Amino acid sequence: MAAYKDMSREELSALKQELEQEFKKVKSKKLKLDMSRGKPSAEQLNLSMGMMDVLRSDSDLICEEGVDCRNYGVLDGIREAKQLLADMMEVPKDNIIIFGNSSLNVMYDTISRAMTHGIMGSTPWAKLDKVKFLCPVPGYDRHFAITEHFEIEMINVPMTSEGPDMDLVEKLVAEDDAIKGIWCVPKYSNPQGITYSDETVHRFACLKPAAEDFRIYWDNAYGIHHLYEDKQDYLIEILMECKKAGNPDMVYKFSSTSKISFPGSGIAAIAASDANLAEIRKQMQVQTIGHDKVNQLRHARFFKDIHGMVEHMKKHADIMRPKFDAVLETLEEELEGLEIGSWIAPRGGYFISFDAMEGCAKAIVEKAKEAGLVMTGAGATFPYGKDPKDSNIRIAPSYPTLEELKEAVKIFVLSVKLVSIDKLLG
Numbered sequence: 482m483a484a485y486k487d488m489s490r491e492e493l494s495a496l497k498q499e500l501e502q503e504f505k506k507v508k509s510k511k512l513k514l515d516m517s518r519g520k521p522s523a524e525q526l527n528l529s530m531g532m533m534d535v536l537r538s539d540s541d542l543i544c545e546e547g548v549d550c551r552n553y554g555v556l557d558g559i560r561e562a563k564q565l566l567a568d569m570m571e572v573p574k575d576n577i578i579i580f581g582n583s584s585l586n587v588m589y590d591t592i593s594r595a596m597t598h599g600i601m602g603s604t605p606w607a608k609l610d611k612v613k614f615l616c617p618v619p620g621y622d623r624h625f626a627i628t629e630h631f632e633i634e635m636i637n638v639p640m641t642s643e644g645p646d647m648d649l650v651e652k653l654v655a656e657d658d659a660i661k662g663i664w665c666v667p668k669y670s671n672p673q674g675i676t677y678s679d680e681t682v683h684r685f686a687c688l689k690p691a692a693e694d695f696r697i698y699w700d701n702a703y704g705i706h707h708l709y710e711d712k713q714d715y716l717i718e719i720l721m722e723c724k725k726a727g728n729p730d731m732v733y734k735f736s737s738t739s740k741i742s743f744p745g746s747g748i749a750a751i752a753a754s755d756a757n758l759a760e761i762r763k764q765m766q767v768q769t770i771g772h773d774k775v776n777q778l779r780h781a782r783f784f785k786d787i788h789g790m791v792e793h794m795k796k797h798a799d800i801m802r803p804k805f806d807a808v809l810e811t812l813e814e815e816l817e818g819l820e821i822g823s824w825i826a827p828r829g830g831y832f833i834s835f836d837a838m839e840g841c842a843k844a845i846v847e848k849a850k851e852a853g854l855v856m857t858g859a860g861a862t863f864p865y866g867k868d869p870k871d872s873n874i875r876i877a878p879s880y881p882t883l884e885e886l887k888e889a890v891k892i893f894v895l896s897v898k899l900v901s902i903d904k905l906l907g
């Protein structure tokens with residue numbers, strides 16, 4: 482198939498008519514499809530139903546500390562949950578705090594604490610005229626929502642195939658002490674599925690920020706969420722890398738079991754240096770007497786150890802892989818060579834990122850909606866919901882069934898073609 486830009490106006494108009502007929506047909510099916518959020522499917526959730534059986538009314542609910550999990554006690558996580566999540570996050574068990582059911586919640590609290598109380602004796606951000614954050618784009622909308630909520634100015638940093646543009650990151654953090662942090666999804670990033678290269682992680686660890694309270698907000702949400710057993714990305718562990726570089730306190734690492742067990746009913750954790758964790762614990766003991774230890778115990782007993790978790794993730798991958806493959810195959814078959822969009826085939830995570838021709842993303846999402854397909858809002862992958870090129874669209878293949886997904890991608894590629902033709906015809 483020729484590139485659309487090389488076709489004459491007559492050819493494009495004829496093609497448009499043909500595609501519009503096809504679009505009418507799918508529209509008449511009155512489908513209701515959703516590719517908007519990265520939620521696991523019911524089939525994936527079923528994988529963790531055994532967790533309902535590991536604790537019963539006659540179970541012993543005493544954790545390794547000898548504490549009864551039904552009662553108060555153990556502020557920062559029971560030992561067995563710490564071991565499990567420390568192994569998952571590739572950090573020592575003493576460098577981790579277990580929280581409640583959401584890592585996003587922990588990120589929010591971390592920013593909130595910096596606003597009101599400051600970090601390690603620095604001026605609370607709320608008392609400063611200006612606080613800024615670097616935001617690799619495209620990125621995760623809920624990260625951007627947190628910083629927007631606290632009126633922190635967000636600065637776009639373009640992603641490359643190896644992670645954020647590190648020349649720019651190094652320069653900006655070195656020259657501006659109002660820059661207090663950077664949002665990172667370093668493995669199978671949301672939405673591009675990119676894993677930061679060794680060099681990128683190394684350069685992060687060696688940053689020389691002007692602000693003493695600058696932190697890297699390292700959200701490793703997809704650390705073990707591989708799609709293929711034989712093709713996996715590797716990410717250097719950032720805590721150790723920062724320690725080696727003489728910057729042990731520069732990073733907060735977040736993760737959770739949301740897309741391993743049950744989103745919203747999993748367990749979350751932060752990993753950081755001893756000094757950072759000491760500060761976090763101080764505030765935490767005012768905030769709570771302790772998180773849900775019964776759920777921590779349930780997770781520890783269900784997975785047993787990291788090997789159990791890795792085996793469990795293979796089952797997730799078996800469900801996810803055909804869905805990703807179906808989307809990628811259709812994109813290739815239908816759009817390859819047309820020069821109206823580009824995408825990256827990820828090796829893990831939850832998303833496929835699609836870049837349409839400039840100025841087309843909003844219209845494509847609208848068009849797809851006409852035929853009953855809900856996509857993530859165009860612009861959502863950028864701070865303030867503003868994609869300067871109106872080009873990026875996030876595809877989330879996990880939730881629909883394979884059959885629904887195939888219909889959904891058909892609608893998507895038709896929408897891409899129709900909007901691109903309109904754009905070219907002017």
Ligand code: PMP
Nearest residue numbers: 583584585621666671702737739
């Ligand atoms: N971080 C990223 C990058 C995500 O994509 C998501 C959504 N699954 C979250 C965090 C939310 O995690 P949690 O459920 O632990 O709040």
